[in-house]
Amino acid sequence: MKNKDLINSLIPLGMIFGSAIGVILGIFFEPISQxxxxxxxxxxxxxxxxxxxxxxxxxx
Numbered sequence: 001m002k003n004k005d006l007i008n009s010l011i012p013l014g015m016i017f018g019s020a021i022g023v024i025l026g027i028f029f030e031p032i033s034q035x036x037x038x039x040x041x042x043x044x045x046x047x048x049x050x051x052x053x054x055x056x057x058x059x060x
Contacts, residue, residue: 007053007056007057008053010049010052010053010056011046011049011050011053012049013049014045014046014047014048014049014050014052015042015045015046015049016045017045018041018042018043018044018045018046018048019038019041019042019045020041021041021045022037022038022039022040022041022042023037023038023041025037025041026038
C-alpha cells in the first residue's frame with residue numbers, strides 16, 4: 001500500500017519540487033520574472049512526474 005501511495009504522489013511532488021527550483025532560479029537570474037520561473041518549473045516538474053509515474057506504474 002505504501003508503494004502505491006508513493007507512485008500516486010509522483011506528479012504532485014514533481015510539480016512542488018519544480019516550483020521550488022523555479023523560485024530558486026528566479027532569485028538568482030534577475031531578468032527572468034518570478035511568476036514565469038515558477039510556471040516553467042511546475043511544468044517541467046509535471047512532465048518529469050508524469051514520466052516517472054508511467055515508468056513506475058508499468059514496472060509494478
